Every structure is written in structure tokens, then in C-alpha cells.
Amino acid sequence: MAQDSRRLDKGQSGLVVARAGRVVATGDAMLPWQVVDGSGAPVVPVSEFLLELVACGNTAASCRSYAYDLLRWFRFLAAVEVPWNRAQRTEVRDFVLWLRVCHNPARDRRRQEAPAPGSVNARTGKPYLREGYAPSTINHALSVVSAFYDHHVRAGHGPVVSPVPSQGRHGRRFEAHHSPLEPFRLHRRGAYRQKQSDPEPRAVPDDVIEDLFAALGCNRDRALFSMFLSSGARAAEMLGMTIGDVHPGEGRIYVQSKGLGGVKQACPASPEAFSWLTLYLGELAQEGLRPEPHEPVWWTRRGLLRPLTYTALRAVLNRINTRIGANLCLHDLRHTLCQRLVDDPGLSLVDAQQVMRHRRITTTSGYLRPRTDEVIAKVHEYYTRPKPPPRPLTGWSYDPDDLADVFGSA
CATH class of the missing domain: 1.10.443.10 (Intergrase catalytic core)
Incomplete structure (x- = not known):
């Protein structure tokens, strides 16, 4: 069984998460994807949640995305030896800490001459992907785990209270689609939600x-x-x-x-x-x-x-x-x-x-937000723009600008 060699330091101990189980396609339109454990048996709580997801009108691609997030969550619970219906807020916290430091297999680079992770491409101005899991990926995983437990709480199959802290109504996803006629209201990020940068438009030169x-x-x-x-x-x-x-x-x-x-x-x-x-x-x-x-x-x-x-x-x-x-x-x-x-x-x-x-x-x-390269070009043009020469004054006279400030313009 393959294992992730990266460890999360928890005091004096380390955490090794085994990469057991996988997401498989079923060929069934009612449940296009499901999560199976290391022995190949379906994980029943996940299958029940994915059935609910499809019944609510979500696509097979969304079902697959949620399945991978839940597979990662169940692998973590197996590593800390906590049943899924006994997970508490502490497990959610440690799950986020593990995602912040663990190795992301999707970021492996096969070519030795590949650009360094997080570096910026000189032609497009677009950064390469960083190592590990991005903040948006961690936040998406939290949302999926939260929806998973909310479903089982309502169905009475899981814990009485969801272990994932609530994000609150005025989170980032509500702010993205708020009315431009209304002012923005300050809000706090939900617990364990990661800070995300506001991306600028990625138009190709x-x-x-x-x-x-x-x-x-x-x-x-x-x-x-x-x-x-x-x-x-x-x-x-x-x-x-x-x-x-x-x-x-x-x-x-x-x-x-x-x-x-x-x-x-x-x-x-x-x-x-x-x-x-x-x-x-x-x-x-x-x-x-x-x-x-x-x-x-x-x-x-x-x-x-x-x-x-x-x-x-x-x-x-x-x-x-x-x-x-x-x-x-x-x-x-x-x-x-x-x-x-x-x-x-x-x-x-x-x-x-x-x-x-x-x-x-x-x-x-x-x-409508201006791109960084456009703003830099305009500011550079401002610095290099020739300044108009000062207006010469002959003899003793009043500056017309001073007269306009005192008496007003004609």
C-alpha cells in the first residue's frame, strides 16, 4: 500500500496518511462515481451523500469532485483512527493543518527543467502552481465535508452536530455575487477557512x-x-x-x-x-x-x-x-x-x-478591473512624460493662479 511520506508534526508524533481507497466510475447515471476503500468495498456513507447530490441536480463532474474530497477526508480519519461519525472539530482542525503541509501528488513535475513552483512566467505574467494544496482547494474540501455532515445530521445517520464550523451567511461566495448597488459589509472568515487572493483577469497578451x-x-x-x-x-x-x-x-x-x-x-x-x-x-x-x-x-x-x-x-x-x-x-x-x-x-x-x-x-x-501590466505601463508613462516648463514672469506682477484663488476665476 502506497503511503504519503510527508508528516504533520503534532507535538512529538507524526502523521502518516495511507493512500488507501480510490474513486471509481460506476457507469450508472444514478450514481456515476463512488468511493471504495482499500478492499474495494464502497464507502456507504459517501455513496448515500453522493446519491443525494445527484438527486439535487448536480452533474457527474460535481459528483466526481466531491468524491475525491471525501476520499481525502476518510483517508485522514483512518490515519488518526477516528470513525467518521465520531469526528469532532479537533479532527477538522488537524485535517486543515495536514492539507497545508502535506504533499500534493498532482503537483509532481516529471521534467527536471520544469519551472520552479510558484514562479511567474515571463511571457504571460501568470504564476505556475505552487507545491501543496492551494487555499481554494482547502476551502472547497471544507465545504464538501460540511455538506456531507449536514446531510447525515438531517438524515439522523451521523453525529448530532456537524464537526465543521459554519462559514456564516456573509462569506466570500455570497460576496462574489452581491448587488453592485448595495455596499459591502465587513465579515469574518469562517473558522479554518483559508485566505484567498482576489485574482485579476487572466487575459493572454x-x-x-x-x-x-x-x-x-x-x-x-x-x-x-x-x-x-x-x-x-x-x-x-x-x-x-x-x-x-x-x-x-x-x-x-x-x-x-x-x-x-x-x-x-x-x-x-x-x-x-x-x-x-x-x-x-x-x-x-x-x-x-x-x-x-x-x-x-x-x-x-x-x-x-x-x-x-x-x-x-x-x-x-x-x-x-x-x-x-x-x-x-x-x-x-x-x-x-x-x-x-x-x-x-x-x-x-x-x-x-x-x-x-x-x-x-x-x-x-x-x-472591469485594470490588469497589473496596464497599470504599470500607465504609471511608467506618467514618470517619463515631459513636464511643462514653468511660465516666465517679467518684472513685478501677481501670479494669475493666486489672483484666481482670491477673487475667483472670471
């Missing part, structure tokens, strides 16, 4: 975008990245698009929006993106593949033809990042489109909200 498209080696990738940049679709939405969702005559595509249970919404796409898509589909037809309206748009290029997956697409982008010296992710293209729409004087903020399919206008208004 134009020169990096040009290098990105110059590095694309086939019409499929040109069509795909043009669609990303002109539609603002998320990765899962774009890869789930079918031939019937493409409407070049209307200048739009249809994607299954996040959080709407498979409901498709229209997105605009540029004429250039449709031109590249036409060339790409023409190449598929020459290879003998003519997808039906219900079949995917994006297919692999090597080996047997099969639908393009997120892992394969990310590998394509990683190779391009290595070539151009950047650290882009697919979601950065969505941020770039939103920033361009907000900066365009011919489009309103509501127009940008509609294109990005933000549920609340306050999400879109976050792109």
Missing part, C-alpha cells in the same frame, strides 16, 4: 496569442483554438459539441452549458473559426470519415479515429507551451475573449455577460 496560432500544425487545431477564442466555450463544452451543433450560416454553435443539466445554449463563433472548421471537416471526409449530426466534431489524428479527449487536447497545448515558453491553459482563452468584449466600446457589459453565459452580472464586472 496578443503576442502570445499570435505565437500560439503560429505553432499550430494542423487545421483541426486551428479550428479548435479559433473556436475557443471566439466563442468562450469551456473545454468540456467544446469537446462535447456534435456536428448538429454547428450552424455556420447563423454564425453560432451550441454547447451544453455548465450546471444546466445538459441544456444547450448558443455561442457566437468567428467566420475565421468556421473557415478552419470547413477545411478540417474536408480532411476528415478525404480520410473516409463523415460524422453524422449526433457524432462529435473533434477527432484524433493519429492511430484509430476516436473522439478527442481532454487529456489529449491538454497534451497538445502542453507541447505548444514548451515551444513558445508560455504556461497557457484552455480556460485562459475564455478569459481573453471576455476581456476583449469588455474593452470594446461597441459592446455593453450585458452583451459580454450574454456571450460568456455568466449567471450574474457581477461575475462579468470583475473584468
Whole structure:
């Protein structure tokens, strides 16, 4: 059994958390994911909670995300030898302390020449991921564990009181979508909630975008990245698009929006993106593949033809990042489109909200915040701007500005 070699110092003892159990796909729409223990048996309390989660309209992706957070929590409880229904606030505190110092396997770097964790890329101005678990990940884990215990408290299967301290109504997630007409109210962070920085818009510089498209080696990738940049679709939405969702005559595509249970919404796409898509589909037809309206748009290029997956697409982008010296992710293209729409004087903020399919206008208004590089450029121009020469005075006379202060301007 593999173990995490990192330890949490608790007095004179150390904590070793065994990486036992895993999250598995079931193939069942009622419970798409579940957590199993080291022997392969399902963890029943987690399965009951995930069933409730799916019944409330959450997607399979949310079910998977919650399952991994609960797997981490149950591994920790096994290490401290506390049953899940006997956990108290002390265990939640130690769980947070462990997450702050333990090793995150997802941060392992396979290449020795990989940039240092937390360093900033010179081309994009975007920092690389730091070692360990991010504050937002810890806060999400706390929210998941809190929801898990709230469910079992209501059902009467767990403790009488949840061991996770309440976050309070005026937490960060409520502040993100508050009415801009109302003033912000001061609030305290919930216990064990980590401090999070307020991220600025992550628009990709134009020169990096040009290098990105110059590095694309086939019409499929040109069509795909043009669609990303002109539609603002998320990765899962774009890869789930079918031939019937493409409407070049209307200048739009249809994607299954996040959080709407498979409901498709229209997105605009540029004429250039449709031109590249036409060339790409023409190449598929020459290879003998003519997808039906219900079949995917994006297919692999090597080996047997099969639908393009997120892992394969990310590998394509990683190779391009290595070539151009950047650290882009697919979601950065969505941020770039939103920033361009907000900066365009011919489009309103509501127009940008509609294109990005933000549920609340306050999400879109976050792109009104000036970027750091823009502010630095403006301040540098202020320092280097030539100062006007002082107005010469001949003989004895009064300064016109002093007269205006005393008698007022004419």
C-alpha cells in the first residue's frame, strides 16, 4: 500500500496518511462515481451523500469532485483512527493543518527543467502552481465535508452536530455575487477557512496569442483554438459539441452549458473559426470519415479515429507551451475573449455577460478591473512624460493662479 511520506508534526508524533481507497466510475447515471476503500468495498456513507447530490441536480463532474474530497477526508480519519461519525472539530482542525503541509501528488513535475513552483512566467505574467494544496482547494474540501455532515445530521445517520464550523451567511461566495448597488459589509472568515487572493483577469497578451496560432500544425487545431477564442466555450463544452451543433450560416454553435443539466445554449463563433472548421471537416471526409449530426466534431489524428479527449487536447497545448515558453491553459482563452468584449466600446457589459453565459452580472464586472501590466505601463508613462516648463514672469506682477484663488476665476 502506497503511503504519503510527508508528516504533520503534532507535538512529538507524526502523521502518516495511507493512500488507501480510490474513486471509481460506476457507469450508472444514478450514481456515476463512488468511493471504495482499500478492499474495494464502497464507502456507504459517501455513496448515500453522493446519491443525494445527484438527486439535487448536480452533474457527474460535481459528483466526481466531491468524491475525491471525501476520499481525502476518510483517508485522514483512518490515519488518526477516528470513525467518521465520531469526528469532532479537533479532527477538522488537524485535517486543515495536514492539507497545508502535506504533499500534493498532482503537483509532481516529471521534467527536471520544469519551472520552479510558484514562479511567474515571463511571457504571460501568470504564476505556475505552487507545491501543496492551494487555499481554494482547502476551502472547497471544507465545504464538501460540511455538506456531507449536514446531510447525515438531517438524515439522523451521523453525529448530532456537524464537526465543521459554519462559514456564516456573509462569506466570500455570497460576496462574489452581491448587488453592485448595495455596499459591502465587513465579515469574518469562517473558522479554518483559508485566505484567498482576489485574482485579476487572466487575459493572454496578443503576442502570445499570435505565437500560439503560429505553432499550430494542423487545421483541426486551428479550428479548435479559433473556436475557443471566439466563442468562450469551456473545454468540456467544446469537446462535447456534435456536428448538429454547428450552424455556420447563423454564425453560432451550441454547447451544453455548465450546471444546466445538459441544456444547450448558443455561442457566437468567428467566420475565421468556421473557415478552419470547413477545411478540417474536408480532411476528415478525404480520410473516409463523415460524422453524422449526433457524432462529435473533434477527432484524433493519429492511430484509430476516436473522439478527442481532454487529456489529449491538454497534451497538445502542453507541447505548444514548451515551444513558445508560455504556461497557457484552455480556460485562459475564455478569459481573453471576455476581456476583449469588455474593452470594446461597441459592446455593453450585458452583451459580454450574454456571450460568456455568466449567471450574474457581477461575475462579468470583475473584468472591469485594470490588469497589473496596464497599470504599470500607465504609471511608467506618467514618470517619463515631459513636464511643462514653468511660465516666465517679467518684472513685478501677481501670479494669475493666486489672483484666481482670491477673487475667483472670471
